[in-house]
Structures are given as structure tokens and as C-alpha cells.
Amino acid sequence: MIRRLREALRHRRFTRRSDHADTLPAMETTTSALADSLHGLAGEELLIGLDVDGTLVDHDGVMSPPMREALQAAAREHTVVISTGRSLGATLPIVEAAGITRGYAVCSNGAVTVEMDPEADGGHRVIDTRAFQPGHALATLRDVAPDAHYAVEMADGSFHSTAGFQDASFGVQAIESPLEELMGLEAVRVVVHVPDLTPQEFSEVIAESGVHGVEYSIGWTAWLDMAAPGVSKASALEVLRERLDIELAHTVAVGDGFNDTEMLAWAGVGVAMGQAPQGVKDVADVVTGSVYEDGTVRVLELLQR
Numbered sequence: 651m652i653r654r655l656r657e658a659l660r661h662r663r664f665t666r667r668s669d670h671a672d673t674l675p676a677m678e679t680t681t682s683a684l685a686d687s688l689h690g691l692a693g694e695e696l697l698i699g700l701d702v703d704g705t706l707v708d709h710d711g712v713m714s715p716p717m718r719e720a721l722q723a724a725a726r727e728h729t730v731v732i733s734t735g736r737s738l739g740a741t742l743p744i745v746e747a748a749g750i751t752r753g754y755a756v757c758s759n760g761a762v763t764v765e766m767d768p769e770a771d772g773g774h775r776v777i778d779t780r781a782f783q784p785g786h787a788l789a790t791l792r793d794v795a796p797d798a799h800y801a802v803e804m805a806d807g808s809f810h811s812t813a814g815f816q817d818a819s820f821g822v823q824a825i826e827s828p829l830e831e832l833m834g835l836e837a838v839r840v841v842v843h844v845p846d847l848t849p850q851e852f853s854e855v856i857a858e859s860g861v862h863g864v865e866y867s868i869g870w871t872a873w874l875d876m877a878a879p880g881v882s883k884a885s886a887l888e889v890l891r892e893r894l895d896i897e898l899a900h901t902v903a904v905g906d907g908f909n910d911t912e913m914l915a916w917a918g919v920g921v922a923m924g925q926a927p928q929g930v931k932d933v934a935d936v937v938t939g940s941v942y943e944d945g946t947v948r949v950l951e952l953l954q955r
Contacts, residue, residue, distance in 0.1 A: 680924070680939060681948060687919050687936040688902070688952045696953060697896045698724060699756070699887050699913055700946065701905035702734040702744055705923055708941050718748055720950040725750045727955055729894060733883045735759045735867075735875055735909050737839070738807045739821025742774065758803055759867065759909050760886035761838035761877050778889065779805045782878035784840045785833040787861050792829060794859040795844055802832045803839040810835060815843065840864075840876040847872040867909040875909065884912035902953065904938070904946050906930060921949050 700706055706721065707713045724730050732755040734741055741757045741764075751768045763778040784802060791798065799815035801824055809824035810832055816824055844852055852872035866876040883905075891901060903910070903917035906926040911933045914920030922931040924940035931937050939945030 680937060683936050684921070684938055684948060685952055687921075688949070691900065691902065691919070692953055693955050694900050695896060696728040697731060697887070697891055697894065697901045698728050698950075698953070699731045699733040699883065699901070699903040699917065701907065701910050701913075702732060702736060702741070704906035704925065704941050705904055705946050706732070706744065706748070713744075713747060714944055714947075716944050716947050720947045721748045722750065723954065724950045725753050728953065729753060729890075729896065731756055731887060731890060733887060733903070733905070733913060735907075736819055737803055737809070737821045738762050738764060738776070740819050741821070743821075745774075754890055756883055756886040756890075758839040759875055759877055760882045760884070761803075762805070762807075763886050763890065778886070779838055780878045780881045781805055781836045781838050782864065784835070784837045784864070784876065787864050787876060788829065788833045788840065790859050790861050791842060795842070795855050797844065797846075799843045799845070800829055800832055801841040802835050802837045803841070804835065805838050817841075817843075838877070842874040842876070844872045882912040883910065884916035887913060887916065902949070904949055906941070
């Protein structure tokens with residue numbers, strides 16, 4: 651399914667670029683709406699929350715040169731917070747590739763927050779974690795999805811997973827462990843993946859399970875992320891906003907997935923990417939271009955002082 655998605659996105663990128671002349675009026679309309687929504691923020695000290703996959707990098711993990719330049723410029727003028735469902739180990743390479751040495755990153759959908767500091771060990775320090783006990787949720791899911799793959803992310807960035815479950819998004823090699831052992835661990839995030847189900851079928855399985863007491867979101871594929879109650883990208887960004895004493899009206903968030911909806915609703919201006927599902931766009935204040943049109947670059951350029 652992931653392969654099919656990437657092929658579809660590559661086809662979409664080719665089509666959009668080759669049909670640039672046909673889409674120009676729509677792009678101009680989008681830029682005008684963005685300018686209206688962001689009017690008045692240029693020149694202010696801003697907190698900017700930016701999703702990674704589909705927002706800063708495309709679905710092949712590639713960051714364009716204009717995106718890198720715009721991101722570095724924004725980090726010099728504002729407080730930029732990389733806000734992602736990726737683990738810490740999978741987030742840091744993005745920060746390094748972007749050339750950002752100061753700022754913050756919200757990882758694991760809000761469960762881990764780090765501050766980038768070139769003087770700190772490894773160039774960053776963990777400043778907040780939100781852990782929970784996943785045992786009951788895992789036991790419940792095991793009853794309705796016995797063939798699923800499970801992984802538990804620990805506060806130190808390590809992963810424990812059931813046999814055969816490894817993924818690049820973990821950022822590290824997961825330690826294979828039986829599900830019963832995973833149930834006893836303290837987690838910052840739990841990942842559940844059922845390769846043979848569509849997202850719609852997986853949503854039905856989750857609804858049937860009656861999982862409660864945790865936050866969860868379902869991604870582009872049959873992939874479920876679970877976190878502690880009340881934890882999201884938005885909750886982590888709010889903690890940072892209060893810590894930095896930045897007005898809520900001076901916050902901007904950009905994202906493209908359903909795990910971004912709380913963040914987009916929280917921000918003073920929430921911006922959905924052009925390729926985002928309609929349900930994500932409905933939550934946002936405005937829509938920018940797709941990741942293949944450097945939609946995030948447009949947002950950051952409009953926020954330059």
C-alpha cells in the first residue's frame with residue numbers, strides 16, 4: 651500500500667508540474683487567500699509549528715532547496731517548532747538536513763519535546779516527555795487485531811516491537827519482544843500496524859475494539875499511533891507557547907495529516923497543505939499549495955519580517 655501511495659504521489663507531482671499553466675490561476679487564488687490570512691503577522695515574533703512528512707519533505711523524504719532556505723530563514727526570525735509523529739531518532743536527521751541549530755522539535759505526536767542547542771550533547775536536549783501505561787489498550791487491540799504488528803516507543807527513544815516489525819520512521823532498530831512484554835512497558839507512543847487492511851477497515855477495527863483512556867490517530871495507511879490522554883502536537887505546542895510567552899494569535903501551524911488537526915485548530919492561523927485530505931482542510935483556516943509545489947515555502951515567505 652505504501653508503494654502504491656508513493657507511486658500515486660510521484661504521478662501527481664509529474665502531472666501538476668507538467669500542467670503548471672493550467673493550475674496557475676488556482677495557485678494565484680491560494681496565494682491571495684494565504685496573504686489575507688497571514689496579514690499582520692509579518693514583523694511579529696511568531697511560534698511556527700511545522701509538520702514534517704508531506705509538509706517539509708515529500709513522501710519520498712526529500713526536502714527541496716527552496717524549502718531548506720525558507721526554513722533556515724524562518725528559524726533565524728521566529729521560534730520554529732518541527733512538529734511530527736516521527737520518533738526523536740527519526741526527527742533529528744530532518745533537523746540536521748535542514749541546517750537548523752536552534753529551536754524546538756515536538757516528536758511522537760507531542761509525547762517528546764526537545765530543544766535544539768549546539769552546545770548540548772548531540773546538539774539537543776529533551777525538555778519534556780509524556781508517558782503512559784499501554785497494557786490495557788494493547789490487550790484490547792490484541793483481541794480484535796491478533797495479526798497486527800505492535801511497537802512501543804520508550805522515553806529514551808528506543809523501540810520494542812513484536813517479531814518482524816521494523817520501520818524507518820522509528821529512527822532506530824527496534825528490539826524484538828513478545829506482546830506480553832510490551833504490555834508492561836511505559837510508553838510515550840504505541841504503534842499498531844495491520845498491513846493487509848485499508849485505513850477504512852482499520853478504522854472499523856479500532857471502533858470495534860472500544861479502546862479508551864488514550865489518544866490515537868490513524869494515518870494514510872492502516873497505521874495507528876497512540877499516546878497518553880490529552881497528548882497531541884497541539885498540547886506540546888501550547889506548553890512551549892506558554893513557556894516562551896508568545897501570544898496565541900501569533901502562532902502558525904502547517905500540516906497535511908489527521909494527526910495535525912488539533913495543531914491546526916489550536917494555532918492562530920492553521921494552514922493545510924494542498925494535498926491534505928478534505929477533513930484536514932476543513933479544520934484549517936486556509937490552504938496552501940501541495941508539498942510538491944513548495945506550499946510551506948509560500949507560508950514562510952509571507953511571514954518574513
